[in-house]
Amino acid sequence: MKIGLEVHLQLPTVSKLFCSCSTSGNGPNTSICPTCLGFPGSRPKLNRRALEMTIMISRFLDCRISERSWFSRKTYFYPDLPKNFQITQYESPIGVEGGYSFNGKIVRITRVHLEEDPGKIKRVGKSGEEVSLIDYNRSGIPLVEIVTAPDITSPSEAREFMADLLIELRHLVGLSERDEQTVRVDANISVGEERVEIKNILGLKNLERGLSFEASRQNKMLKAGRRIVRETRNFDEERRVTTPARSKESEEDYGYILEPDLGVYQVSSMAKTVQVPETPLKRAERLSAEYGIDRNSIRQIVLTSSTLTDFLERLCSNMPPEIAVTWVLGPLSSNWKYLERSLNEDLSNRIENTIQMVIRGDITDSEARMRIGAFARGGGAETTQDSKERSSLAELVSECIDQTPQVLFDFNSNKRAANFIIGQIMRETKGKYSSSEIVETVNKEIERRLKDRVII
Amino acid sequence: MFSELIDEVPSDSSFKFNFSAKDNLCTIDFQTRAGSRILDGYRPPFDATPVSRLRRAGGLLIGKTNMDEFGFGTFCTNSGYGVPRNPFDIERSCGGSSGGAAAAACLLEDHLSLGVSTGGSISCPASFCGVVGLTPTYGRVSRYGLVDYGNSLDKVGILARSSSMIKNHFPTIAGSDPMDPTSCAQPTLDLDDTQIDSIAVPREAMENIHPSVRDSFLRALDIMRDQLSIDIHEVTIPSLRFALPAYYVLATSEASTNLARYCGMRFGVRGDDVTQHFNDYFSSVRSKNFGKEAKRRILLGTYSRMVGFRNRYYLKALSVRQTTISDYARVLKEHDVVATPTMPFIAPRFSEIERMKPIEMYRADFLTVPPNLAGLPHISVPCGYVDSMPTGMQLVSRHWSEGTLLNIANLWEGVFQYRFPGAQQ
Numbered sequence: 001m002k003i004g005l006e007v008h009l010q011l012p013t014v015s016k017l018f019c020s021c022s023t024s025g026n027g028p029n030t031s032i033c034p035t036c037l038g039f040p041g042s043r044p045k046l047n048r049r050a051l052e053m054t055i056m057i058s059r060f061l062d063c064r065i066s067e068r069s070w071f072s073r074k075t076y077f078y079p080d081l082p083k084n085f086q087i088t089q090y091e092s093p094i095g096v097e098g099g100y101s102f103n104g105k106i107v108r109i110t111r112v113h114l115e116e117d118p119g120k121i122k123r124v125g126k127s128g129e130e131v132s133l134i135d136y137n138r139s140g141i142p143l144v145e146i147v148t149a150p151d152i153t154s155p156s157e158a159r160e161f162m163a164d165l166l167i168e169l170r171h172l173v174g175l176s177e178r179d180e181q182t183v184r185v186d187a188n189i190s191v192g193e194e195r196v197e198i199k200n201i202l203g204l205k206n207l208e209r210g211l212s213f214e215a216s217r218q219n220k221m222l223k224a225g226r227r228i229v230r231e232t233r234n235f236d237e238e239r240r241v242t243t244p245a246r247s248k249e250s251e252e253d254y255g256y257i258l259e260p261d262l263g264v265y266q267v268s269s270m271a272k273t274v275q276v277p278e279t280p281l282k283r284a285e286r287l288s289a290e291y292g293i294d295r296n297s298i299r300q301i302v303l304t305s306s307t308l309t310d311f312l313e314r315l316c317s318n319m320p321p322e323i324a325v326t327w328v329l330g331p332l333s334s335n336w337k338y339l340e341r342s343l344n345e346d347l348s349n350r351i352e353n354t355i356q357m358v359i360r361g362d363i364t365d366s367e368a369r370m371r372i373g374a375f376a377r378g379g380g381a382e383t384t385q386d387s388k389e390r391s392s393l394a395e396l397v398s399e400c401i402d403q404t405p406q407v408l409f410d411f412n413s414n415k416r417a418a419n420f421i422i423g424q425i426m427r428e429t430k431g432k433y434s435s436s437e438i439v440e441t442v443n444k445e446i447e448r449r450l451k452d453r454v455i456i
Numbered sequence: 457m458f459s460e461l462i463d464e465v466p467s468d469s470s471f472k473f474n475f476s477a478k479d480n481l482c483t484i485d486f487q488t489r490a491g492s493r494i495l496d497g498y499r500p501p502f503d504a505t506p507v508s509r510l511r512r513a514g515g516l517l518i519g520k521t522n523m524d525e526f527g528f529g530t531f532c533t534n535s536g537y538g539v540p541r542n543p544f545d546i547e548r549s550c551g552g553s554s555g556g557a558a559a560a561a562c563l564l565e566d567h568l569s570l571g572v573s574t575g576g577s578i579s580c581p582a583s584f585c586g587v588v589g590l591t592p593t594y595g596r597v598s599r600y601g602l603v604d605y606g607n608s609l610d611k612v613g614i615l616a617r618s619s620s621m622i623k624n625h626f627p628t629i630a631g632s633d634p635m636d637p638t639s640c641a642q643p644t645l646d647l648d649d650t651q652i653d654s655i656a657v658p659r660e661a662m663e664n665i666h667p668s669v670r671d672s673f674l675r676a677l678d679i680m681r682d683q684l685s686i687d688i689h690e691v692t693i694p695s696l697r698f699a700l701p702a703y704y705v706l707a708t709s710e711a712s713t714n715l716a717r718y719c720g721m722r723f724g725v726r727g728d729d730v731t732q733h734f735n736d737y738f739s740s741v742r743s744k745n746f747g748k749e750a751k752r753r754i755l756l757g758t759y760s761r762m763v764g765f766r767n768r769y770y771l772k773a774l775s776v777r778q779t780t781i782s783d784y785a786r787v788l789k790e791h792d793v794v795a796t797p798t799m800p801f802i803a804p805r806f807s808e809i810e811r812m813k814p815i816e817m818y819r820a821d822f823l824t825v826p827p828n829l830a831g832l833p834h835i836s837v838p839c840g841y842v843d844s845m846p847t848g849m850q851l852v853s854r855h856w857s858e859g860t861l862l863n864i865a866n867l868w869e870g871v872f873q874y875r876f877p878g879a880q881q
Contacts, residue, residue, distance in 0.1 A: 040717070040723070
């Protein structure tokens with residue numbers, strides 16, 4: 001089975017590709033101007049940032065960068081396309097002949113080019129009386145098209161490929177998770193000789209479902225001795241089937257010509273000034289090779305957070321990598337949300353020292369875990385309990401103090417006054433919490449109240 | 457002559473001069489229909505840059521001048537809004553496509569007409585109406601707000617009764633404009649006087665010219681040589697013969713994409729039946745509202761860029777353009793300007809035009825098309841009168857050297873008297 005993908009990714013620029021309209025409209029048709037509506041006499045001006053992002057993506061995908069690149073007009077009539085031609089690239093894509101290594105093989109990248117998105121059509125009204133509404137906010141948003149060779153061999157692989165590629169692209173151009181819907185894929189699939197194109201698939205799940213359906217449809221046809229015709233099909237998300245797209249009367253001919261209003265861009269010289277940051281999965285690959293870390297573990301770490309990966313790199317340079325990985329995947333990973341907030345050199349040192357102490361045998365594993373848990377809560381060497389239990393212990397302590405507030409007055413002169421509360425809690429919880437844990441919680445709460453003067 | 461005119465000239469005289477704009481230049485206060493029915497009622501939300509610059513310099517826009525639909529024509533007979541008539545003889549054409557602009561420049565004293573040329577639409581009507589018409593270097597004047605015909609060829613210029621009026625106002629409209637990236641690569645405009653030593657006359661330009669027009673052109677050259685001491689040299693520019701077909705391929709290819717946007721949605725006229733499938737709706741609006749010549753050029757252009765023909769026509773035309781540019785460069789290295797008659801005949805009668813085939817009309821542009829294809833600046837000046845009708849001489853100079861043209865036109869005006877209808881002769 002051969003599968004090739006055409007991935008369309010909206011670039012998260014502030015303004016549109018050829019005008020200064022914002023890329024985030026507030027309600028339908030609010031972010032529009034003569035240029036993105038194609039009014040007579042309006043002209044495109046290229047958004048350099050979009051060009052830079054496309055160069056960055058091309059270089060990331062190991063593409064050869066065109067020496068010179070220009071734009072072309074692709075003419076077809078459709079109501080969402082204001083000029084009835086799309087400004088895209090034809091003979092001179094930004095990047096060509098690249099490759100993306102994935103699953104131990106290389107998926108070849110045929111081309112990477114930049115183009116404008118058309119508007120969006122919405123069908124509303126009862127069946128039979130539907131009308132189409134068009135929102136041109138999307139018209140002119142920069143779109144990168146990445147075309148792969150048919151090197152993918154199964155629907156699940158297509159999904160994994162897209163998932164990986166998205167992780168990388170999201171990091172490269174600064175796309176948030178919620179922008180995933182802005183990725184649209186056209187997929188070409190052939191089981192036998194002839195290929196079929198499935199248009200406009202949204203999301204990873206649909207990509208796999210659409211391809212699976214199409215693969216089995218083609219297989220069944222071949223088994224039944226029928227011929228597969230080359231055609232374009234749509235994927236119906238609800239019914240999870242592909243259906244033939246309205247067939248065209250004649251072969252599609254877009255009559256490409258140069259876009260005369262935009263110049264020729266010396267992209268290869270621009271490419272020299274564009275930095276390609278290390279992406280999460282590339283980093284995982286590098287760390288795996290450098291420190292001999294198992295692929296799945298390192299992948300999990302880089303996907304958790306880039307600062308956690310930074311910390312792993314720090315640890316790896318000072319201790320055996322397998323120990324570093326164990327701690328990073330374990331207590332550090334589970335507490336990272338909190339640790340990251342107050343992460344500075346001092347905290348980093350304290351965490352590293354704690355692990356070094358375990359390595360030297362100064363403290364036990366569980367003690368170290370407790371300390372790390374405490375760091376996460378911004379306190380001293382507290383125990384690590386799950387947060388639900390901890391909060392219920394704190395609540396109990398708080399209730400108990402509320403009932404016997406004179407403890408707070410006594411505590412000032414005699415710290416043992418706390419013992420009354422401690423005893424009560426111990427009786428009530430019947431060994432659910434360790435004594436040290438209770439002592440600590442009670443002392444902490446009394447001190448807090450005295451400090452904040454929350455007496456009653 | 458005007459497709460829309462100001463109701464009343466404001467009584468306060470804060471305006472320093474008045475001007476008109478060809479109807480394909482966007483204006484907030486007048487409709488902008490580019491001679492086409494499909495844009496009937498269209499009021500753009502912005503002014504074209506040349507218009508706004510003239511307004512800012514104290515100009516009063518008095519109206520929009522009639523033109524061939526989208527610039528498609530040589531005689532201004534392809535407008536959706538009537539046919540302007542030649543001020544010298546109302547039975548004859550003004551020339552096109554800036555016909556209304558040339559007629560206004562001829563009839564109104566001290567009037568500045570903004571015209572637009574793609575393949576000769578300033579030179580041709582200037583010649584037929586006996587006025588001066590400057591077509592600048594491609595990219596010298598911003599095209600922001602110009603309704604596109606062929607974007608890689610379109611140039612906004614000026615028509616007026618004298619070169620000095622053009623010289624006064626040309627710096628106002630020239631210069632880079634961030635709204636049109638193709639205007640941002642230009643060198644500074646230099647209109648200082650320069651020495652004019654040598655004029656080249658291509659042999660190819662003397663063929664297929666009406667004898668009386670050729671004689672009037674040759675007499676003008678004699679005056680230049682005798683009274684202005686400018687050397688006249690015969691040269692050969694072979695690519696002139698191929699410029700015409702290359703131009704029509706490129707211009708119609710671009711035009712056919714530019715005109716795709718007119719479909720009865722968003723702006724301009726609307727169709728009657730919005731319940732139709734969009735394909736049928738678009739077709740019905742376009743069939744009803746585009747004129748015959750517009751349809752012809754859309755078909756020509758679409759054909760030239762189709763798979764299978766693209767290499768033979770569109771891409772070949774691009775390479776002919778390069779050859780034409782280098783041929784001119786070779787000649788202009790040794791000579792200051794290249795001179796030819798502007799049009800091969802005087803303004804024809806409407807009855808004669810009716811009998812012409814499209815290909816004959818296209819051929820009439822064979823002298824105005826080459827400098828347009830090469831993006832070179834050129835000027836047409838009246839150079840003689842045949843049967844009381846003006847003839848024109850077209851002068852072409854190096855890229856960006858509009859100053860040379862205005863200078864030589866000014867020298868010419870010192871030795872040759874222009875005539876205007878109604879004036880004592």
